[in-house]
Amino acid sequence: MSERLKSLLAPFLILIVSVYTSLYVNHLSSLWLGLLPLLPVILASVGGLLSWHFNKGRVLLLVLLLLIPKLYGDFDQGGSLTAYLVVSCFCIALLGFVQERGFFNRFAINRALFILMLVSWCYAIERNWVSFAFLDKAFFQTATTWSVVLLWCVLAVSLSAISVAWWLSGDAFRACGLMSIVSLLIISHFAISDIQFDVLLSAQFLLWIWFLLMESHRMAYLDDMTKLPGRRALNEKLVGLPKQYALAMVDVDHFKKFNDTYGHDMGDKVLKSVANQLRRFSSPGRAFRYGGEEFTVVFRHDRVDEIVEILELVRENIQETLVQVLEPKKKREVDVNVTVSIGVAFADIGELPDSVLKRADEALYRSKKKGRNLVSRSLPSKKAQ
Numbered sequence: 126m127s128e129r130l131k132s133l134l135a136p137f138l139i140l141i142v143s144v145y146t147s148l149y150v151n152h153l154s155s156l157w158l159g160l161l162p163l164l165p166v167i168l169a170s171v172g173g174l175l176s177w178h179f180n181k182g183r184v185l186l187l188v189l190l191l192l193i194p195k196l197y198g199d200f201d202q203g204g205s206l207t208a209y210l211v212v213s214c215f216c217i218a219l220l221g222f223v224q225e226r227g228f229f230n231r232f233a234i235n236r237a238l239f240i241l242m243l244v245s246w247c248y249a250i251e252r253n254w255v256s257f258a259f260l261d262k263a264f265f266q267t268a269t270t271w272s273v274v275l276l277w278c279v280l281a282v283s284l285s286a287i288s289v290a291w292w293l294s295g296d297a298f299r300a301c302g303l304m305s306i307v308s309l310l311i312i313s314h315f316a317i318s319d320i321q322f323d324v325l326l327s328a329q330f331l332l333w334i335w336f337l338l339m340e341s342h343r344m345a346y347l348d349d350m351t352k353l354p355g356r357r358a359l360n361e362k363l364v365g366l367p368k369q370y371a372l373a374m375v376d377v378d379h380f381k382k383f384n385d386t387y388g389h390d391m392g393d394k395v396l397k398s399v400a401n402q403l404r405r406f407s408s409p410g411r412a413f414r415y416g417g418e419e420f421t422v423v424f425r426h427d428r429v430d431e432i433v434e435i436l437e438l439v440r441e442n443i444q445e446t447l448v449q450v451l452e453p454k455k456k457r458e459v460d461v462n463v464t465v466s467i468g469v470a471f472a473d474i475g476e477l478p479d480s481v482l483k484r485a486d487e488a489l490y491r492s493k494k495k496g497r498n499l500v501s502r503s504l505p506s507k508k509a510q
Contacts, residue, residue: 129295135339136304136332143328144311147321161323165195168330175337179344180227183220183298184333186236187305190216191329193244208247210313211276211283214306216240218283221290221299297343301336305329348414350393351400359413362423363478370425371432372481373410373469374489375403375439377418378497383463391450395463398448406439421482429471429502436467436500444498466492470503 150161169192176185190213226232249255264274284306291299312325346358354362377383377399384392396418403412403420410424410432422439424432447460468488472481484503492499 129292132295132297132300133291133304135335136301139328139332139335140304140308140311143308143325143331146328147324150320150324158320161320161327165192165323165326165330168327168334169195172330172334172337175334177228179337179341181225181337181340182228182233182236183223183225184337185228186233186240187217187220187333188330190240190244191305191326195323195326207273207276207313208250209244210309211280212243212247213309214280214283216243217302217305218287221287221296221302297336297339301332305332308332348400351397351414353400353404353412353414353420355414356416359415359421359423362411362413363482366423366472366478367425368474369472370423370481371469371471372478372485373422373424373432373436373467374415374482374485375399375412375420375422375465375467376489376493378464378466378493380418380463386453387450387461388453394450395448398446399443399463399465402443402446403439406442407435410435421485432469432471433500433502436469440465440467440498440500464498466497467500468492468503469500473505 151158153161169188172188173185176182176188194209220236223236226236246255261270261272263269264271284303287299287302287306290296291303308325308329312322346354348355377395380392380395383395400412400414400420403422407422409426410422413421413423415421422436424435426432444462444464447462449458449460451457452459466489468485468491470481470484470488472478488501488503492501495501
């Protein structure tokens, strides 16, 4: 399954389960039915606290926005709900296109004020404080007014924009935003009782709580620059390996010299390119960012010929891939390539992963001594000898 579809799977399941639950919620006991109205507020509080803890200002704004109809309670189904629906969907889509800026800064304040302005507009429409005569006219002699057409156009644009953005990026926030908009549409058109409304609204907050937990996992285990699993993920992978496995260490050749020549930002660009090649060609192995310019590939079997062939393919593709960098002296962009040296070690029976990793590192340095841009196999462990 592609990363794009993986990002949508859990939000989609939460939506489906919430819709199914809302259809049969009346079968719950009177005790649970009495507690259910409190569930959206409880989950919203949890979502707000997690947003603050992980410094996710966008999610906090969404939680507060989604909580408004629950706290306000008395809204007109025909008027304000449509306006609130469009404003909520528009804000969700909009937040999917802006960067996360955290809390207590001018970006968060400006976003909060903008959303507050739109929500105030919804309230003013409901109270008939705001009215535009030309928007109340019939849309080409139909029963629909121009205001309704305008609202649904904004809704359609918001839904289309976040759908396309998610499809192109596979971003988890946009995937959750897309399912959140779909859920709002279901709430506004199919939630026929207060209990069903509470179930579907609770699912909205549960969706964003799930996003925050996945983000915390990503921050802990995924290297932010290369998007590969990091050192902590590697350490956990090593303790759960089968008896037969292989570990490969990959190091970018002359990386310090490259950084001195082109700068650290161009060096980061090269590391991203190397990580991308490892991700594409190291299967069935799994690549990890070990640290600096070093990477580790874990194979859950020890078929020697197959693994060496895969690593040779990785080495060749990295060598052939051109990276566009800015040459500081001539102030122009040039295409460059880098090479990697690789050392691989195959685990002996009863050998600890740290020992296998050390032998892979020793094999890596043999590749360096032989002239770099090579794949070298480790010698057997002393215990095996």
